[in-house]
Amino acid sequence: MPAQILKVAPRPQPVTAAPLIRFAGVGLSFGRTEILRGIDLEIAAGEFVSVIGPSGCGKTTLLRLLAGLQKPSAGQVSMAGRPLRGPAPDIAVVFQDYANALLPWRTAAGNVALALEARGVPRPERAARIAELLQMVGLGAHAERFPAQMSGGMQQRLQIARCLAQDPSVLLMDEPFGALDAMTRHKLQDELRGIVRRTGVTAFFVTHDLEEAIYLGDRVIALAPHPGRIAHSFPVTLPPQRDQLSTREDPAFLALRRALFDFIQEASA
Amino acid sequence: MKGAVLPLGLVLAWQGTATVFGLQSDTLSDPLQVLAALAAGLGDASILRATVQTVGAAAAGLMLGAGLGAVTGLVCGLLPVLSRLLRLLIEVLRPVPAVAMIPIALLVFGFGARLEISVVGFACFFPMLILTETAVRGLHPLGRDVARMLRLSLPQRVVKMVLPAILPRLFVALRLCAGIALIVAVTVEISSNPMGLGYRLMLAGQSMRPADMFATLLWIGLLGWGLNLALVRAEHWLFATGARA
Numbered sequence: 001m002p003a004q005i006l007k008v009a010p011r012p013q014p015v016t017a018a019p020l021i022r023f024a025g026v027g028l029s030f031g032r033t034e035i036l037r038g039i040d041l042e043i044a045a046g047e048f049v050s051v052i053g054p055s056g057c058g059k060t061t062l063l064r065l066l067a068g069l070q071k072p073s074a075g076q077v078s079m080a081g082r083p084l085r086g087p088a089p090d091i092a093v094v095f096q097d098y099a100n101a102l103l104p105w106r107t108a109a110g111n112v113a114l115a116l117e118a119r120g121v122p123r124p125e126r127a128a129r130i131a132e133l134l135q136m137v138g139l140g141a142h143a144e145r146f147p148a149q150m151s152g153g154m155q156q157r158l159q160i161a162r163c164l165a166q167d168p169s170v171l172l173m174d175e176p177f178g179a180l181d182a183m184t185r186h187k188l189q190d191e192l193r194g195i196v197r198r199t200g201v202t203a204f205f206v207t208h209d210l211e212e213a214i215y216l217g218d219r220v221i222a223l224a225p226h227p228g229r230i231a232h233s234f235p236v237t238l239p240p241q242r243d244q245l246s247t248r249e250d251p252a253f254l255a256l257r258r259a260l261f262d263f264i265q266e267a268s269a
Numbered sequence: 270m271k272g273a274v275l276p277l278g279l280v281l282a283w284q285g286t287a288t289v290f291g292l293q294s295d296t297l298s299d300p301l302q303v304l305a306a307l308a309a310g311l312g313d314a315s316i317l318r319a320t321v322q323t324v325g326a327a328a329a330g331l332m333l334g335a336g337l338g339a340v341t342g343l344v345c346g347l348l349p350v351l352s353r354l355l356r357l358l359i360e361v362l363r364p365v366p367a368v369a370m371i372p373i374a375l376l377v378f379g380f381g382a383r384l385e386i387s388v389v390g391f392a393c394f395f396p397m398l399i400l401t402e403t404a405v406r407g408l409h410p411l412g413r414d415v416a417r418m419l420r421l422s423l424p425q426r427v428v429k430m431v432l433p434a435i436l437p438r439l440f441v442a443l444r445l446c447a448g449i450a451l452i453v454a455v456t457v458e459i460s461s462n463p464m465g466l467g468y469r470l471m472l473a474g475q476s477m478r479p480a481d482m483f484a485t486l487l488w489i490g491l492l493g494w495g496l497n498l499a500l501v502r503a504e505h506w507l508f509a510t511g512a513r514a
């Protein structure tokens with residue numbers, strides 16, 4: 001049974017290319033509470049890594065460590081060979097809570113401009129870049145709309161556009177589609193895959209949706225809780241060209257879904 | 270319109286009673302006499318001069334006190350360490366009634382506008398500080414993460430993210446402080462400072478001119494009402510129809 005074969009896959013998969021991101025023995029404790037322990041993880045440039053695990057296993061904390069928003073209490077997170085000390089200019093984060101991540105008093109164009117202003121891009125160069133980014137996420141016609149005038153899906157696209165304005169080499173996403181309805185989520189998944197492929201960005205995607213993790217990822221990392229640690233690393237053997245209908249019916253997809261489902265059942269038991 | 274029925278009815282009843290029973294008093298007056306006194310005060314511009322003095326001192330004190338309060342509140346809201354350092358001092362000074370500062374201010378500044386401005390400033394400082402600090406503290410914590418990920422500098426974050434977010438609440442605080450400023454200015458004039466509407470009110474009372482006293486009182490009431498109305502209108506214009514559509 002393929003699920004069984006996948007379950008015994010060795011943990012931390014060796015990555016062939018030189019890793020862009022490297023977690024070496026990373027642990028995090030708040031006082032006596034241990035959140036994460038012994039995280040060893042390598043992510044290659046251009047790789048799409050999904051992270052799953054039962055709630056409270058430290059998925060978001062792992063993302064915050066990579067974002068530089070949180071310092072590890074043990075080990076080291078490094079990027080391109082250099083240890084990470086705080087937020088880096090080429091790492092961007094798409095937060096789940098798009099409503100609070102956007103500035104409600106700025107238009108779509110103004111929200112994207114915020115990232116350019118922060119980077120010190122001169123005003124004359126901003127307009128063209130903003131138009132290009134909004135076009136890329138399908139908001140070309142809505143540049144002058146305020147977030148409150150947009151649907152949840154549009155607001156999340158806007159946040160992605162603002163992240164891309166940073167010209168990131170790594171895009172971190174914390175359950176970005178968790179608050180959206182199923183149809184919008186599928187549409188955004190396809191668009192996200194398209195954007196990631198076009199820009200060649202390395203993606204780190206935290207989700208509680210197992211199918212989403214498989215559909216998007218080149219690899220799925222499974223975290224076990226108490227304390228959070230990497231339990232498995234599942235390679236996704238699906239072809240790079242994915243489709244909402246046929247990919248989700250692919251035997252490899254179904255087998256992996258079964259394996260992940262079993263893992264979650266076991267881990268949260 | 271319905272709201273006007275009760276006050277107008279009372280004024281009419283007051284006038285009726287005064288006319289029927291032939292009111293003769295050193296402490297009361299009838300509405301017609303009050304209106305006549307108000308017209309006279311406006312006619313010789315004495316009430317307008319007093320208004321300029323009171324409103325001028327109140328506005329200057331408001332700008333000084335609320336301005337410093339807003340800046341301190343903003344800094345305290347952004348730097349919890351500073352907030353903890355200042356907390357004891359603020360909690361001790363805040364409950365001191367502003368009018369209790371009059372004797373000290375009088376020693377420092379003597380009679381005049383500066384006395385009044387300093388006491389009004391003291392009264393406006395604390396509410397503005399606390400409301401601003403609370404507004405900054407109440408901002409969603411995600412904003413901070415967003416600012417860090419975009420690598421905004423602290424001044425950039427304050428100008429681009431914090432101030433626009435707290436502006437509506439800042440304006441409400443300003444409106445509250447404007448009311449306080451007018452109250453305190455008139456109080457300082459009544460209790461000690463020989464200028465403005467409060468002094469005019471006091472003088473009219475002490476020299477047994479009740480019509481003039483009530484006229485000044487009516488004028489202060491109208492002034493406060495007008496001020497609040499103007500600020501409410503400004504608030505609607507700034508925040509209801511603007512970028513938050």
